[in-house]
Amino acid sequence: MKEIAINKIVETVRELCINAACDLPQDVEELIKNNQAQEESEFGKYIFAQIIDNVQLARRETQAMCQDTGITVVYVEMGQDVHITGGSLVDAINEGVRQGYKDGYLRKSVVNDPVFLRKNTGDNTPAVIHMEIVPGDKLKIMIVPKGAGSENMGALKMLKPSDGIEGVKEFILKTVREAGGNPCPPVVVGVGIGGTMEKATILAKKALTRKAGEYNPDSNYRALEEELLEKINRLGIGPQGLGGRVTALAVHIEAFPTHIATLPVAVNLNCHASRHSEAIL
Amino acid sequence: MAGIKKITTPLTADEIKDLQAGDRVAITGVIYTGRDAAHKNLVNALKEGKALPIELKNQIIYYVGPAPAKPGQAIGSCGPTTSGRMDAYAPTLIELGLKGMIGKGPRNGKVIEAMKKYGAVYLAAIGGAAAVIARSVKKAEVVAYPELGPEAVYRLEVEDFPCIVAIDCEGNNLYERGVEEYSI
Numbered sequence: 001m002k003e004i005a006i007n008k009i010v011e012t013v014r015e016l017c018i019n020a021a022c023d024l025p026q027d028v029e030e031l032i033k034n035n036q037a038q039e040e041s042e043f044g045k046y047i048f049a050q051i052i053d054n055v056q057l058a059r060r061e062t063q064a065m066c067q068d069t070g071i072t073v074v075y076v077e078m079g080q081d082v083h084i085t086g087g088s089l090v091d092a093i094n095e096g097v098r099q100g101y102k103d104g105y106l107r108k109s110v111v112n113d114p115v116f117l118r119k120n121t122g123d124n125t126p127a128v129i130h131m132e133i134v135p136g137d138k139l140k141i142m143i144v145p146k147g148a149g150s151e152n153m154g155a156l157k158m159l160k161p162s163d164g165i166e167g168v169k170e171f172i173l174k175t176v177r178e179a180g181g182n183p184c185p186p187v188v189v190g191v192g193i194g195g196t197m198e199k200a201t202i203l204a205k206k207a208l209t210r211k212a213g214e215y216n217p218d219s220n221y222r223a224l225e226e227e228l229l230e231k232i233n234r235l236g237i238g239p240q241g242l243g244g245r246v247t248a249l250a251v252h253i254e255a256f257p258t259h260i261a262t263l264p265v266a267v268n269l270n271c272h273a274s275r276h277s278e279a280i281l
Numbered sequence: 282m283a284g285i286k287k288i289t290t291p292l293t294a295d296e297i298k299d300l301q302a303g304d305r306v307a308i309t310g311v312i313y314t315g316r317d318a319a320h321k322n323l324v325n326a327l328k329e330g331k332a333l334p335i336e337l338k339n340q341i342i343y344y345v346g347p348a349p350a351k352p353g354q355a356i357g358s359c360g361p362t363t364s365g366r367m368d369a370y371a372p373t374l375i376e377l378g379l380k381g382m383i384g385k386g387p388r389n390g391k392v393i394e395a396m397k398k399y400g401a402v403y404l405a406a407i408g409g410a411a412a413v414i415a416r417s418v419k420k421a422e423v424v425a426y427p428e429l430g431p432e433a434v435y436r437l438e439v440e441d442f443p444c445i446v447a448i449d450c451e452g453n454n455l456y457e458r459g460v461e462e463y464s465i
Contacts, residue, residue, distance in 0.1 A: 040463075041459065041462075041463060043445060043455075043459065047407055047410075050407050050410040050413060051407070051409055051410060053410070053413055054409065054410040054411065054412050054413045057412045057413055058358070058412045061412065063348075063351065063357070063358055063412045063415075064348045064357065064358040064411065064412065065358065065409070065411065065412055066358060066360055066408075066409050066411045067345065067346060067347050067348045067357065067358040067359050067360050067411045067431075068346070068360075068362065069348060105348060105349045105350065105351045105357055106348060106349075107346060107347070107348040107349065107357070107431050108430060108431065109346070109431065118318070120429070120430040120431070120432070122430065148363075149362060149363045149385070149386075149408065152363070180386065180387055180456070180460075181385065181386040181387055181456055182363050182365060182385075182386040182387070184385065184408035184409050234464065234465040235460070235464055236459070236460045236461070236462065236463030236464030236465065237460055238459060238460070238463055240385060240405060240407060240408060241385075241386060241387065241456050241459075241460070242405065242445065242447070242455050242456065242459040243455070243456075243458065243459020243460050243461070243462050243463045244459070244463050245463060271408065271409055272409060273409050
């Protein structure tokens with residue numbers, strides 16, 4: 001049994017929040033740079049140059065790369081041999097978010113009630129926390145700040161098994177086409193297929209954190225990722241929706257077994273700044 | 282993409298007519314921020330017959346909720362938010378004399394009709410280039426609805442604030458034109 005004190009968790013989450021908002025992972029920056037050369041439109045080229053300039057400025061100054069520093073999505077993989085000491089894990093995560101968003105000069109973008117009150121909580125809490133218990137004695141924490149510009153353009157559809165692969169493709173393409181310039185293209189497209197309603201959406205969001213440039217290890221899904229990326233980039237939406245060759249940087253698909261009667265498909269879009277930061281304690 | 286047109290606020294009708302979809306512009310002067318909650322408040326105030334906290338005639342509203350300024354900065358990162366969420370409110374403000382809107386993403390037909398009728402322009406800033414954009418903001422102060430936090434209305438003094446004319450006052454629409462040009 002390994003003991004981890006909540007103070008350590010607070011401090012880790014605080015740092016991860018600031019890091020995720022200000023320092024884009026190198027693999028994502030490389031992906032953006034690799035796509036820059038593919039862009040033909042003049043505005044597209046100009047926008048790519050500004051995006052790269054912005055990523056580097058934000059990293060240099062430890063300043064948020066986007067003013068929308070998101071609602072904080074936290075993935076926790078907790079080893080079953082870990083014992084948290086000194087208080088509640090959830091409280092520690094939220095305290096880390098509170099401190100990170102204050103000390104990092106990040107925007108507080110959470111309202112306390114979705115319909116009636118909509119009052120800003122003032123500290124970006126509560127975080128949306130996904131917990132998983134795994135073998136071992138490590139605690140892995142990943143912070144994914146999720147902006148609403150891209151989040152609002154996501155969609156879920158419960159397809160019928162008879163809709164098949166064509167139905168899956170059609171729905172993904174329709175979702176990206178209708179999103180147009182809203183989610184700050186070029187986008188990363190996260191897709192979750194299978195499971196149940198909520199499982200598909202969780203897979204779609206988790207897919208966004210896959211290392212840039214990697215494909216699904218299953219050859220069928222890899223082929224689908226490649227085909228969809230090509231089709232999406234034929235839509236012409238381009239950087240910021242002003243027209244161009246690069247509408248998406250990558251398509252990441254995750255699949256899970258499902259019920260005999262269903263075929264859930266979820267699409268979660270992310271802007272070009274696919275932000276995430278993780279630590280293992 | 283020709284040269285950059287420099288414009289100064291407040292805008293005149295002639296200046297608006299000179300801005301065409303696809304022009305790059307650099308704005309200098311005062312602009313106001315406003316997004317979801319502030320727009321709701323402004324339009325509710327009008328419905329109730331109350332005076333607005335800011336004068337909108339010939340002005341520009343920038344759809345943004347800035348990040349807090351670090352010590353020594355005028356403002357934190359401040360890129361555009363998605364404009365479509367303000368479509369329900371924009372025609373009312375354009376009718377009152379608002380001449381420009383800065384945001385990202387397409388606008389609906391009602392907004393474009395109001396822009397054509399009253400002479401207004403929609404400018405796209407680059408979503409995600411928020412730290413770079415912040416460098417063109419020289420001063421920022423909250424002038425209305427401070428209780429809204431990042432959604433408060435700020436008065437910004439900007440210098441050479443970079444934008445692209447996305448939809449002009451004749452309804453020419455770069456979102457449609459650009460996508461048509463590159464779709465295969």
